[in-house]
Amino acid sequence: QTQARHWPPGRHDPPAEDKFDRMLNTFQNLRDEAARLLLEEAFLDLEVHFDDLFTSKWLPSSIPVDTICVTLEDYFQDYNHLREKNFEYVINEAQNLVYKKYITAMLSKKVTFKTAEEAQQAATKIVKEANQIRAFFRRIAPDGVNVDWPFEVISMLAEVLKCQDIEMLSLDLHGMLEKCPDITEEQLLRLLSLRG
Template sequence: MWVVFLRYKDEAQLYKEEHLRNRQHPHCYVQYMIAIINNCQTFKESIVSLKRKYLKNEVEEGVSLSQPSMDGILDAIAKEGCSSLLEEVFLDLEQHLSELMTRKWLLGSNAVDIICVTVEDYFNDFAKIKKPYKKRMTAEAHRRVVVEYLRAVMQKRISFRSPEERKEGAERMVREAEQLRFLFRKLASGFGEDADGYCDTIIAVAEVIKLTDPSLLYLEVSTLVSKYPDIRDDHIGALLALRGDASRDMKQTIIETLEQGNTQVNPNYVPIFREIIVPSLNVAKLLK
C-alpha cells in the first residue's frame, strides 16, 4: 500500500507545481489542497481500522496498529500541503510586509491591519483542515509572521532621527505585537497551546529601541541576547543602526563586550533569529 501513497505524494507535488506556474489554476486550488491534506488523516485512520478488523491476532498480541513507514509518507504529504497553503498566504502578504519599519510605516501605515485581516480570511478558508494539521499550520503561520516582522526590523529600512521617533516607533511595535498576539490566540483557540513567546520577541526588541539613555544600551542589549541567544553580531549592529543614535565606538564596544560573554542557553529555547539574515550588510558597515 505504501506504493499507492508514494504515487499520491507525487501527484500532490505535480498539482502544486501546476499552481505555481499560474496561481489562477487549477480552479479551487485551496479547496482541493485541503482535501489532499485531510485525506492523509483519513487514510491513517482507515489503516488502523482495517488492521483492527482483519489482523485480530496481531492486535491481541500487542502489535502496533500503525505502520511507521506509511504514517511517515502520509504526514509528509500533509506537511507539504500545509506548507503550500501557507505559501499562498505569504505571497499575498509580501507587499504589506515590505511596508514594515519604513518611513511610511512610522507615519501611520495600516500594513499590520491588512496582514491580520488577510491571515484571518485565509484561516477561515482553512477551517475544514483536520485538527492535528491545522494546529501545526497555525503555529507555523504565527512563527513565520513574527520572523518576517523581525526581518523587517533588521533590514535597515529606516533610521530613527530623534528620541520622539524612537519612542513612537517602539510603541507602534508593541501595539502591533499585541495585535498579532490577539489574532493568533483567536486562531489557536481550542488547541491548548500557548505560543505567546513569538510576539514577546517583537516587544523585547522594541524595548531596545525605546530606551532613552544610550549609556544603558549595553545592559538592554545584553538582556535581549540572554533571552534570545541565537542573536548574532549583525542583528545587534542592525538594531543599533535602527535606533540612529549609537556612536560607532559605542556599537563596537557593545558588540565586542557581548562576544566575550558566556550566554547560558535554555535547552527548551526555540531559535527565532537564526534564520533572519541581515541582507547586504556586514557588521563593519553597520558600525559606520
C-alpha cells in the same frame, strides 16, 4: 497516537513497526508540505504589506499590519475546516512566518530613526503591532496553542529601541540573547543602528 489507534496492542514485530513508523513519517512530511503550500499562497498575497513595514510611511500608518491580520483571517476561514491537529500546525507555522517576516523587515536597512523621540514612537508602535498580531492569533487559535512567545521577542526588540540608559540597554540585550540565542551579531548591530 496514530500508531496506538492502528497497531494491534501487544503485537511486537520490529520490521513491521519500522515500516509503520516510516509510513507515519511520510504522512507527517506530506502534511507539513501541504501546510507549507497553503501558507505560501497567503504569504505571497501579504508580501507587499510586509515590504511596507519599517519604511518612512510605516510610522504614521496602521495599514500594513491591519491588512496582514485581515488577509490572514480571510485565509484562516478556509483553514478552519482542517482537522484540529493540522489546523494547530498551520497556525504555528503562520505565526512563525509572521514573526520572521516582521523581524526581517525591522532589521532591514529601510529606515533609521533620527531622534530618540522617533525611536520611542517606533518602539511603542512595534509593541502595539505585536499585541495586535498576537490578539489575532489568540482569537483564531484553539485553546492550548501558544501564540505568545514570538511576539514577546518582538516586544523585547522594541525595548532595545526604547531604552535610553546604556546600563539598562546592556540588560535588555542580555535578556534578548537568552530568549533568542540564534540572533547574529549583524542583527544586533542593525537593531542598535535603528536607534540612530
